[in-house]
Structures are given as structure tokens and as C-alpha cells.
Amino acid sequence: MAKPTIVNRMRVLILAAHPRTVQSIAQRAMSRALEGIAGVTLRDLYALYPDFNIHAETEQEILLAHDLIVLQHPFYWYSAPAIIKEWLDIVLEAGWAYGAGGTMLAGKYLMTAISTGGRADFYHAKGRNRFTIEDLLAPFNQTAHLCGMAYLAPFVVYAARKQSAGDLATAAESYRQLIEGFARGKIDPTEHLAAGYHLPDGFKRRHAL
Ligand SMILES: Cc1cc2nc3c(=O)[nH]c(=O)nc-3n(C[C@H](O)[C@H](O)[C@H](O)COP(=O)(O)O)c2cc1C
Structure with missing residues (x-):
């Protein structure tokens, strides 16, 4: 018989960033999909x-009031819209998020949830965009690591605006199920680490691992 996993409920913070929400289709669908989930801000x-x-x-x-932080945004210039960078620069202060005494985020989880214009097969060493999404998201992966956080596999809606309304609705529903699963403690986030991610010492200490 499979061993039941004990997973804790997580308070989930979605930091959504789209500079032109009026024109958004994919990000709007993703944000709407999360409406009404208890424990999600x-x-x-x-x-x-x-x-x-x-x-x-x-x-x-x-941040202190949440366990899982999700950076949700359209993929812009192989990265995030500018306000995400500004948020990281201003909020993740030395001595608070990293460096001597900077342990306030240790033990928490970070995830990226993006929509792209490019198709999944573009994001490949031999594809049009030459790098995988995981390669391009490396700065977020390492930022999490520096702060003692667990970095989860990104949630990606590829070629978001070329999808039919039905396919986009299905993608948004998968996103909802994932976030709701984390919030309700039904999905174990440590089973969702980014490929090859090693938990930082600060995370292990916080969870007595
Ligand atoms: C300024 C800008 C930069 C973009 N850069 C990329 C990119 O680097 N890679 C990519 O796949 N799509 C890129 N796109 C396409 C967007 O990611 C895509 O249109 C968006 O995720 C769709 O979501 P929305 O309907 O909420 O805007 C870019 C779009 C804009 C406007």
C-alpha cells in the first residue's frame, strides 16, 4: 500500500504582473481561474x-504571511516584465532576504507561472529560441536558492494567444488545480521542485531536514 503523504496547507501569494491588463487574454484567464480559492492572495x-x-x-x-510565492506574468524578452525585477530589487533586501542575518524567506517556496508567445518546441537547444524555459528562468531559480527557498517547477502556458478558447480554459483550470492543491495541502510542493534543484541549507534547517 502506498504510504500516505502528509502535506501542510500553504498560504499562497500570487504576485501578478502584466503592464497592459486590458489587452491581456492569457494572464487574465490565469488570474480569474484562481478566484475564490481559500488561502490564496x-x-x-x-x-x-x-x-x-x-x-x-x-x-x-x-511575504512573511505566506508560504508559497508565485511570480505570475507574461514572458517578456525571455524574462519578466520590468516591475517583477523592480520588486525583487526593492523587496529582497540584504540582511532580510539574504546575506548575514537574512533568513526571513528561508523555508518558503518560490514558483514562476508564465504565459509565452513562443511554442513549446521553440524552447529547446535546437529550437528557435535556443534555450529551454528552465535555462532562461535560471535567475529566479538562483534567487530562490540564495534566499533559502525551494524553487518549484515553472507552470507554463506556451503559445498562449494562439490557443483556442477551450485549450486556454483547460490550461487555466490546470493552473487552478495546482494552486488549489498547494493551498489545501493536497499536493506536496517538495514533489514539484524544479528539475535538478537541490534544496538550500537554509530551507533544510527551517524544516529540520
Ligand atoms: C514586450 C513583449 C515581449 C515579449 N517577449 C516574449 C518572449 O521573450 N518570449 C515569448 O515566448 N513571448 C514573448 N512575448 C509574448 C507574450 O509572452 C505573450 O503575448 C503573453 O504571454 C500572452 O499573455 P497575455 O494575453 O496575458 O498578454 C512578448 C510580448 C511582449 C508584448
Whole structure:
């Protein structure tokens, strides 16, 4: 008989970033799919900080109240829209998130949830975009590691705007099931680590592993 896994409920913070929400199709579908899930907080960074004046203390307090942080955004120039970078620069302070005494995020989880314009087969060493999505997301993977966090496999909706309404709805539903599974403690996040990811010492210490 399979051993039952004991998984804890997680408080999930979705940091959603789309500079033109009015024109969004894919990201909007993803955000809508999460509506009404208990334990999930969605913050629209461009709506909260239209002038990029990100308030570090507020964001840090919110981070402390959550276990899983999801960066949800369209894939822009093989990375994230600018406000995600600004958020990282301003919020993940030395002595708080990393460096001497910077252990406030240790033991938490980080995940990226993106939509792309390019098809899945473009993201391959021999494909049009030459690199895999995992290669291109390496800075987020390493940021998580530096902060003592577990970095989960990214959730990706490829060729998002070329999908039929039905296929996009199916992708959004898969996203909902994943996030709801984490929030309800039905999915073990340590089973969803990014390929080849080794848990940092800070994470192991926090969980007494
Ligand atoms: C400024 C900009 C940069 C983009 N860069 C990429 C990219 O590097 N790779 C890619 O696959 N798609 C790229 N795209 C396409 C978007 O990722 C895609 O249209 C978006 O994820 C669809 O979601 P939405 O309907 O919510 O906008 C880019 C789009 C824009 C506007």
C-alpha cells in the first residue's frame, strides 16, 4: 500500500504582473481561474504600484504571511516584465532576504507561472529560441536558492494567444488545480521542485531536514 503523504496547507501569494491588463487574454484567464480559492492572495503589482514606488516594508510583511510565492506574468524578452525585477530589487533586501542575518524567506517556496508567445518546441537547444524555459528562468531559480527557498517547477502556458478558447480554459483550470492543491495541502510542493534543484541549507534547517 502506498504510504500516505502528509502535506501542510500553504498560504499562497500570487504576485501578478502584466503592464497592459486590458489587452491581456492569457494572464487574465490565469488570474480569474484562481478566484475564490481559500488561502490564496493575488496582488496585481502594476495596479498597486503604477509609478513603481514599491513599498518594501509592506511587501515584506505580506511575504512573511505566506508560504508559497508565485511570480505570475507574461514572458517578456525571455524574462519578466520590468516591475517583477523592480520588486525583487526593492523587496529582497540584504540582511532580510539574504546575506548575514537574512533568513526571513528561508523555508518558503518560490514558483514562476508564465504565459509565452513562443511554442513549446521553440524552447529547446535546437529550437528557435535556443534555450529551454528552465535555462532562461535560471535567475529566479538562483534567487530562490540564495534566499533559502525551494524553487518549484515553472507552470507554463506556451503559445498562449494562439490557443483556442477551450485549450486556454483547460490550461487555466490546470493552473487552478495546482494552486488549489498547494493551498489545501493536497499536493506536496517538495514533489514539484524544479528539475535538478537541490534544496538550500537554509530551507533544510527551517524544516529540520
Ligand atoms: C514586450 C513583449 C515581449 C515579449 N517577449 C516574449 C518572449 O521573450 N518570449 C515569448 O515566448 N513571448 C514573448 N512575448 C509574448 C507574450 O509572452 C505573450 O503575448 C503573453 O504571454 C500572452 O499573455 P497575455 O494575453 O496575458 O498578454 C512578448 C510580448 C511582449 C508584448
